[in-house]
Amino acid sequence: MDTSTSVLVDNNVSLEMDSSDTQPPNGRKRKSMVWNHFITKTDSPGTTKAFCKHCNKSYAYITGTKASGTSHLKRHIELGICQMCPKINSLPQIKDETTSCPPKKRQRSTATVPLDQDRCNHEMAKMIIMHDYPLHMVEHPGFAGFVKALRPQFSMANFDSIHSDCLSIFLSQKQKLSDLIGEIPGAVNLTIDLWSSTQSMGYAFVTGHFVDKDWNLTHRLLNVAVVASPDSDFALNQPVAACLSDWKLEGKISSLTVSQSLVNKTCIDNLRGFLSVRNQHVLSGQFLMGKSYVRLLSSMAQDALAAENLQAPIKKVRDSIKYVKTNDTCGDRFDELKRQFPTPSSYKDLLIDNQTRWDTSYNMLLAAYEHRQFFTSLETCSRRISISPEEWTKIESLCSCLKVLFEASTVFTRPNHLTANDLYHEMTNFQLKLSHAAMVEDPDVRNLANSLREKFDLYWRECVLVLAVAVVMDPRFKMELIKFTFSKFYGEDAEKWVKAVSDAFQDLYVNYSENDLLDAYVDHGFSEAETSSQVEQTTETRPVTEEEQQLGDDSRAHPITEEDNTSLTVEQITESQEHERQYKVEKQNVEGVWERVSEECQLTEEDQQLGDSSQAQPMAEEEHMFFTGDVLLQEGSTLVTIGESLSDFDNYMSDIKTELNQYLDETLIPRSEDFDVLSWWRLNSNNYPVLSKMAADLLSIPFSTVSPDCVFDTEVKQMDNYRTSLPRVTLEALLCTKDWLKNQT
Secondary structure, eight states, rough: OEEEEEEEOOTTEEEEEEEESSOOOGGGOOOGGGGGGGEEEEEEEEEEEEETTOOEEEEEEOSSSTTOOOHHHHHHHHTOOTTTOTTTTOOOOOTTTSSOOOOOOOOOOOOOOOHHHHHHHHHHHHHHHTTTGGGGGOOOOHHHEEEEEEHOOOOOOOOHHHHHHHHHHHHHHHHHHHHHHOOOSSSSEEEEEEETTSSOOOOEEEEEEETTTTEEEEEEEEEEEEETTTTSSSHHHHHHHHHHHHOTTTTTTEEEEOOTTTTOOOHHHHHHHHHHHHHHSSSTTTTTEEEEEHHHHHHHHHHHHTOGGHHHHHHHHHHHHHHHHHHHHHHHHHHHHHHSSSSSSOOOOOOOOOOHHHHHHHHHHHHHHHHHHHHHTTTTTTTTOOOOHHHHHHHHHHHHHHHHHHHHGGGGGSSSSSOHHHHEEEEEHHHHHHHHHSSSSSSSHHHHHHHHHHHHHHHHHHHHHHHHHHHHHHHTTHHHHHHHHHHHHHHHGGGHHHHHHHHHHHHHHHEEEEEEEHHHHHHHHSSSSHHHHHHHHHHHHHOOOOHHHHHHHHHHHHHOOOOHHHHHHHHHHHHHHTTTTHHHHHHHHHHHHHHHHHHHHHHHHHHHHHHHHHTTHHHHHHHHHHHSSOOOOTTTTEEEOOOOOOHHHHHHHHHHHHHHHHHHHSSSOOOOTTHHHHHHHTTTTTTOOOHHHHHHHTTTTTOOOOOGGGGGBBBBOOOOOOHTTSSSHHHHHHHHHHHHTTTTO
16 A cells, blocks of 8 residues: 555645655644644645645644644534535534633522512612602502512512601711711801791701811701791791700800891891800800801892893893794704804803803803804894894893802802811902902993992901901911901001901910810819719709609600790790890990901000000900800809919910910911811811811801802792601601711711
């Protein structure tokens, strides 16, 4: 038998090959099934190919290296590429251990996941709270059917059970928030926003703003109280009293900001007197009450949009936009004009404003003014579009003023609230812009800017003392920025205004220092037994009757009803009236801080010397001059006094002067964009224990009573009919818990 084999190649030339060539390289005899179907041939030096014995198809094959794989040859056999192989379907599958197979899909376990009914109910309650779904949705057939399709084994909760779960979440979150407030380094600043309803009842949203234990600026909704008579002179007394009692905040309120949407000035004055009795405030209440700056900006924008000489142009612009957006022919012509006259920056979209938000009116006018030439061209197509050049000029003037208000309001739409020192920069910048607008040649802009500036100046005079003292708490500026900005605002009178801020800062520091001294003395000067003995003596003065005991038990076991609220309000009113005379005297002493500035500047040399000598007197005299009531601690009818020894007091006063002077005398901290004033005070709280408490209270004072999404609202928020139908406790639980879950209490 001839040892050679005849093979046909691609050019149909018969080649004689030695049988030894049919074996794998290196002369090894392989029994793999691959070589039962293929034969190798060296085509040229360094080039080897493998030929199929059946179909004569050739494949590259490199010998002597790891690259001489056979996977492509196996695929020729296994995938049926070779149509001439007689037993192609009966060939065994050839596995190649050198090649990786694609990963197999993981089969899902058929085991049933156990159903946690309690957890499902808890998550459903959270869903209802977070998304304002009605509690009755668990009884809606559509929702019940959907859940049943997801998990037939799930037992749908009824109204009572889901209501109970919501209240359980409320109580759990409330305890967490109570623990959080108990660890804060300073006091709490309150804001009150009053909502209306179709039932002529009000709803007071009381929010607390404070610096937490990690020195982060924090705010939480504390209470939602029903106000039966929002127009009453004592409408806000009960919501504030409930908040102080509920969260144990008596004596821990630093400031209170009120939205004057529905309440009158008398109500605010009564609230100040009420807090003066119940709260140990600073600077005799000057920091205790403020108005919402955001509401002021919204009111100024509404005044600008409601100007009599601007009503006609605004209406024409609004009607023209409506016609363009609703008429197909006019709209197509408008779009064609935009394509014919492109701009480097894209045009603003035309929109119809929502008159409950003044920012949409501003954006509508701004976009219309940008397209004014197109509206002029469309006048030939329709008589409904007719805006004169003079009216466009008025629109431009209005937009220039609204732009200043819009930029000032936008800072309150950010998720992170501003500290009071940063707000000082925003307000001074806003004031300068209004002043520049009031000096332009355009009479319309000038007149409008002057009216807006007058309204702002009234607000500025009420809050500048608080803001200026907050700026002093910024180690980058201290008193230096006050001197610089006041010199621009007040000119020759700047010095007396600077002195007023400096005096307020000194008095505020003394107030905080005395409170610390009292706390330290009470902690170390009285034993627990002595304190309890005094309490027992006070209690024995008038024994508690059975009716009072029963009333106390009932009040703890049952929520307060509307009748209870009314009686409680009357008691608080009576208490406020008892202290009315004291409050009026106090108000006369402190309300005129700015009025006393001119008198202080006119002190004679003898008066100044007398003032210097008076500083050597005990601090109690200064307290008596500036604050009414020099009682340091009173429990029942037992008066607690400091005692005769003043050596500790002298040492303490030397520490006071050292801490205050050290802070003011140190060089300013270099300014940087990433500087965090609260973090600086956290790191320096040990060096400045008293000043750090002042910083925590002053820097967290809020000037907005609304949420970021309501900054541009022109109308008072209204409670919907579903919420007004809920019981008071349920309504408060749902609204407060939503805020707490949102802010991750």
